[in-house]
Amino acid sequence: MLALLVAQNIAFYIIAALMVVGALRVVTCKNLMHAALWLVLVLAGAAAQYILLASEFVAITQVLVYLGAIIVLFLFGIMLTRAKTGTDDDLDNKKSAKFIGGGIAVLLLGLMGYSLIDGFKDTEFGNLMVQRTSQVSDSIFSTYLLPFEVLSILLLAALIGAIVLARRD
């Protein structure tokens, strides 16, 4: 049991480190294509974290939707807007904007970090059990039926909206 916990912790920290590095590269690197690939790393890391949290269905969905669809969508976007394939120095805002953005992000992180550590201290997970897919489906189709229906309408609207926006009359 202890061995499992240690293994879980080690896995978490390795994946977390990869995710943070990946995320930093997404927002700093000078090559659009590379940024997309770094994003793949972050999203895959998130899926791995879900597995650690015993939430298999979300993990699978993360892989299918994000890695399978959204990344491809991004790549299409990059290609269709004919971005430079190599490095491009014109991806960022002015220095001052970067500085303000960084300041706000650091402030936000400090604030959230403080309140999280202050609030949850060393709360541990109880006995993590696999959350089965059947439970998820039961929950969606009973308790959360209405939000689910609303969401399907939203997706439909987004679909139509995307087509209307993107088509060449």
Place this chain on the structure above:
Amino acid sequence: MFLNQFLLLAAILFCIGVYGVLARKNGVLVLMSIELILNAVNINLVAFGAYWNATDNTNVSGQVFALFVIAVAAAEVGVGLALVLLIYRNRQSIDIDDVDMLKG
């Protein structure tokens, strides 16, 4: 494992995403940064979901919410990229700071 491990990871990702949204000029990159933010939120949701699930085994609300967020994110990327494409088509550039016709 501590709950805070996941929450802090999420916080870091969130702030990196915020930085990206504010500092990047390229439209596609801004959208990617928004994905980072959404993923951070998802990690939060799933972590809390797992936490509650350990005490009440029938409760999988965290996962359900994360799924909803994923679906909304998919919709958002679809519409967002369509917008970027439209901007590109109209002005041959996807720099967000060129699009400032809203100014008063």
Place this chain on the structure above:
Amino acid sequence: MFNMIDKVWIIPALMASSFLVILFFGKRWGTRATAGIGIAAVSICLLLSVIVAGNWISRVNHPPTGAALAADVLQANGLTPQTGENIAGEVNAATHDSGETVAAGSHATMSESAHTDASASEHGAEHESVPPVVRAVTWFQIGGIEFEMGTLVDGLAAMMLITVCIISLLVHIYSTEYLHGDVRFTHYYAFLSLFTASMLFYVLSSNTLQMLVGWELVGVCSFGLIGHWWEEKKNTDAALKAFLTNRVGDIGLILGVIITFFAAGGTSFNVLHINEYALSQSANTTLLLVGALCLFGGVTSKSGQFPLHTWLPDAMAGPTPVSALIHAATMVVAGVYLIARLYGVFFSGLAIGSSTFHYVAFIGGFTTIIGGLLAFVQTDLKKVLAYSTISQLGYMVMALGVGAWTAGVFHLFTHAFFKACLFLGAGSVSHACHHTFDMREMGGLRKKMPITHATFLIATLALAGIFPLAGFWSKDEILAGASSGQQNAYTIMLIFGLITAFLTAAYMGRAYWLTFWGDYRGHAKPHESPKVITVPLMILAGCAILFGFTNFPGNFFGIHLPSGVTTRFEHFVEPTFAFPPLQHAEFTPWLAVVSTILAASGLFLAYQYYEKNRGPHGLTSRNKVALAGYTFLENKYYLDDLYTGVVAGSTKGPLARAANWFNQNILDGIINGIGLGARKIAAVVYVVADQLIIDGAVNGSGQGSEGAGQLLRKIQTGKVQQYASILFAGAVVLAGVLVFVV
């Protein structure tokens, strides 16, 4: 007769499907088919509504007993009765349990009557407690609360069904001619159907959330129909004004719905449940007061109460049949209906039973006078009627405010018919006179349009409250209710009511004489309208004559009719379940006499002033030269003076001169004084209250926001990311405050 009361949802559903059919196929099938679909749907609805009313009447006459009663009580409280073989036994037991909660309300008899089998029918025959028929299904479930959607049928709902259906049907028919050849004929009929559906949905709602939905739906239809001719800026402005003014009140309504929901335990939006709670001993009256006032905010805007009445006159920009249906007879009474439906909340929140003065009654009374005075200075016939509607709505609200529930609802019922008749009559007049509503271009129409004239006269007399037309009975009941009150008399409201009785008769007399008497002043060739227009008018005039007798008082100047004929309206419409125990005012002979005299004198003064042209005419003109020219050329006033004063005075003997002097100076003096006074007050009210204060407040808020906008546009660079920086920085600050300070 088959039982329609369980399947009453069919009625709004039918109208909604009529809306969809017209929307999708109307253009393709042409105008005749469009109108046909609408008329057919409303006719079926009217038929079904009559059946529902019949069902309800037989339910009151033969109240359910035993297991059936118990099941109804359960359903009325938003619970589902068990089904199965042994329903009677189980439900009886269940009633016993819920009896505790039920008996907390005003009707402890409920659980008893469920058990006594033999005596139950006698018990019910005394009209003790007939629960409404509630049929509900779960709409959705969220956060552990079940949101229901269902129908509630009681006397009030059945009455509203019939009223809405009759007037809607007549308006549908009337509109085929009135909007003949209109470019958006289909659009118009689609909206009419949607409106009728929404209104029926609203009156049948079993919970406040559903009422809110219906309320907003009718608002949307009103918006669409006021702006029917949107090519003219004036009309779109009016539509926007109506919509936005109503938004103000709707905030109050939403707050009220939320407050009453949480006040009543936060488990159910069910109307009966909320009323039940409000009337129980444990009710929090402060919370109910706040809830009632918030709900009244909604009533203020929708039912045109002071100070949110300003949209209603502008709403006359819509087609006239729409004004008749929506802005006179049905939609605007939605607010009154809301008070009547949630009467428990208002009753205990405002302590109607024990007080002598409170906000709702005062606003109602004040609105009647404001509306009545404003009606004097209008030259547009429809605007006179619009202000009159405001005034009459104030009457209803005031009646509900003083505890005269039946009187208020009865007035709603009678007013719907004669006011619709007046509006449709005005439409008929305008149809004949080149689409003008300006009374200065009318006159002398009684010969040319005899049917319109006769029906308009009947409706005018009904509105003025002349015996024995409908308005007399309902107005009188309100006055009697105000004079006796529940425990104490509402004296101020009674005075308001009496003044308005006079004003109503006077301004309606003015409109009537200006339109139908004297010489024709316009340029068109007026002619009687076709049958499609006059037949609805005749039907409505018939209603205005007859429907007053539905609540014939038990003791009318010593005439005692058998109790099976008197106060039928009260007997069938007034709820007996989850309803405060109200005292019913007896018919008060002296009040009836006084109010009739006031009304008659109002009509008489208007006749003197506008037809005989006695009184201070032309005084309002500022320019003296213009005044002289105007009066000399246009007025036969001087000629009349010459004839009566000089010619007749010098030829007849001193006695005749004395009599003439008395006539000219004393009588005319009184008449002139009253006329002048009323006109002055009306002008002052119009200028000060309406134009200066209310418009000033509206404009002021506009200018304030413009100034703020000028300041804020400096920060507005159009750069999205700069906004995002501000957003996130703001979030950081707020979160910091939350974390470190709070």
